[in-house]
Amino acid sequence: QVQLVESGGGLVQAGGSLRLSCAASGGIFSNYAMGWFRQVPGKEREFVATIKWNGGSTDYADSVKGRFTISRDNAKNTVYLQMNSLKPEDTAVYYCAAEPTVWMPRIAREYDYWGQGTQVTVSS
Numbered sequence: 747q748v749q750l751v752e753s754g755g756g757l758v759q760a761g762g763s764l765r766l767s768c769a770a771s772g773g774i775f776s777n778y779a780m781g782w783f784r785q786v787p788g789k790e791r792e793f794v795a796t797i798k799w800n801g802g803s804t805d806y807a808d809s810v811k812g813r814f815t816i817s818r819d820n821a822k823n824t825v826y827l828q829m830n831s832l833k834p835e836d837t838a839v840y841y842c843a844a845e846p847t848v849w850m851p852r853i854a855r856e857y858d859y860w861g862q863g864t865q866v867t868v869s870s
Contacts, residue, residue, distance in 0.1 A: 748773030748844050748859050755840060755864030758832055762868070766827040768842030768861055775823040776800065777846050782816060782827045783854055784838035784866075791841065795827060796850040805850050810836075832868045839863040 754766040768780070781796040795806045795816035804816050815828040825842060843857035851857060 748775070748778060750842050750844060750859060750861035752840065752842050752861040752864040755866045757867045757869065760832060760834055760868055760870050762832050763828070763830045764832065764866060766829070766840055766842075766864060766866075768825045768827075770823045770825070770844060773844075773846075776820045778844040778859075779847050779850050780816075780818060780825040781843045781845070781851060781857055782825075783841045783843060784836075785841065785863075786838045791854045792838075793852045793854070794840070796852060797825065798850055799848060803850060805852065807852075829866070832866075834868045834870045837866060837868050839865050 748770050749772045752768045782794040783791045784794050785791040793807050797804045797816045801818050813831045818825040841863045842861045844859040845857045
């Protein structure tokens with residue numbers, strides 16, 4: 747089983763940037779597609795981005811396309827989410843997720859492994 751730990755969240759002004767990291771342990775990282783999701787209280791967990799096991803392909807929610815970039819370093823067992831031009835509506839708890847698949851799932855229930863989440867707050 748893989749364990750995931752997110753970091754890099756915080757408070758930022760609108761228009762600013764943050765980079766989230768998710769460190770994986772306990773599994774062969776390159777076997778896993780990785781995803782980022784976010785959730786606000788009272789709402790379902792929302793897809794943000796996903797990346798193929800080899801980093802060769804990515805997919806984004808329309809709401810973040812052009813502003814966020816997902817990447818991974820398989821040598822460091824880490825996936826990143828670079829978030830630029832942040833908006834107040836990006837405020838949420840951000841979770842990374844892992845699934846041993848060659849696909850790139852966009853649905854939360856298709857991921858078996860989750861981190862504990864990191865809070866991102868964007869002030870207006």
